[in-house]
Amino acid sequence: MAQMWTACRWFGLISAPSSHHCIITMKPHYLPFLLLTFGKAISTSQAAPPVNIDSLVATAVDKNPERLHYIAQIEAAYATFKSSGKLANPELGTQIGRKTSQDGSFRAEGAAWSVSLSQTFEWPGRIGLRKAIANKDLELAQLGLQQFTAALTARVRTLAFKTFAGKERETAAREVADRFQSLREVLVQRDSAGLTPKLELRVIEATTLTLRRQAADTALEQKKSLIELNLLLGRPAGNELAIQAPAFALVRLPPQNQLMKLARAHNFEMKIKTAELEQQGFHVALRKNERFPAITVSPMYSQEKAGATDRIVGVGISIPLPxxxxxxxxxxxxxxxxxxAEAMLRAATIDLEKDIAIAAATYDARREEIGDWKPESIDAFREAAALADKHYRQGAVASAIYLELQQKYLDAVDTLLSAKAEAMEARLHLEELTGSSLDLSKTSTFKKAAR
Structure with a gap:
């Protein structure tokens, strides 16, 4: 509104202002600027709509600068692969000089020169092994990009939920803190004769300070998550971002042996270790092949002219002796x-089985915990806290019950959000470990329970 008032006063669109109204004099040639100013004032006053987590993931994958490192690795590996199957460049050699021929009293001089072209031929199978090694380098670079993308996706989802949950915790803490602050202002105005009212007032004041600190700490943690999320999205760290309430299905996981089967086939770490082992096998075969020498073939031509002209055409062959x-x-x-590489693959398999078992156990435990909650539980606790506040002011509820109910409301919000966060992190970790989607995007029946 300040922008609108300033613009009107500057261009003479408002005259004779009073405390209740003003007279607007329309000047048509100022109308476009006025509409632009009004539109800007209205648009800046509206908050940005909440963003879906899936769109954040897409933005991070598209704009995260670290992906360029992995893309460059793929390009370098591809360039090496293209050149790995080529022969060494041939070598051109020339010699030039002067020849003197003498036979008794006969003496002749003339030019002498020669030219040769040398080409080295590798032992059969050697170039194919080098191409196989370069192909594995390309495969490893591609797996590195895929692994980073999967890790980036999981991290963005985790940070987005932490940001959302932190905002929910902060809102609940400030709601209760404001309630205590308002109650304190009422109690201060009352006649506090006697010990009990004074003690109750001090308890209310101390609880208000504690809740303010709790809300500030929650806001700080939420800000930390938001800063890291913004950087992963390629945005300035201080950008504000509203996130929609995330939804994911709390479905039963497949049996652990099926999860391990998926992991052995699709886990990026297992793929990388397997590719490295195969590449080392090619290295061993190449080293065995290199025990046999490369052959250099050198066709040559020379000419000597000293009285008579002598020409020589031939082929030279050289082989290093091992x-x-x-x-x-x-x-x-x-x-x-x-x-x-074989030992690392076996160790990775053991670690993979352990990580899958821990993540699955964590998810199942939190899934069972969240299953005990009803969708309306948080709303019921919120309404009970507000009702207790109302009746406490009327003297119908004891202070102990009032304080306990307010704290339990905050504990309930924190417990549910923490359980959902741990379930989501465990589920995302399982997706990373198995390299497969576990339908995180399905709507959960508990979507509204954290609001």
């Missing part, structure tokens, strides 16, 4: 790394 170095050290190193 007398002192048979590539045994490199072979032993590659075999040791292959054994390491």
């Amino acid at each position: 007398l002192w170095n048979r590539n045994e050290a490199n072979l032993a190193t590659s075999q040791a790394k292959q054994r390491q």
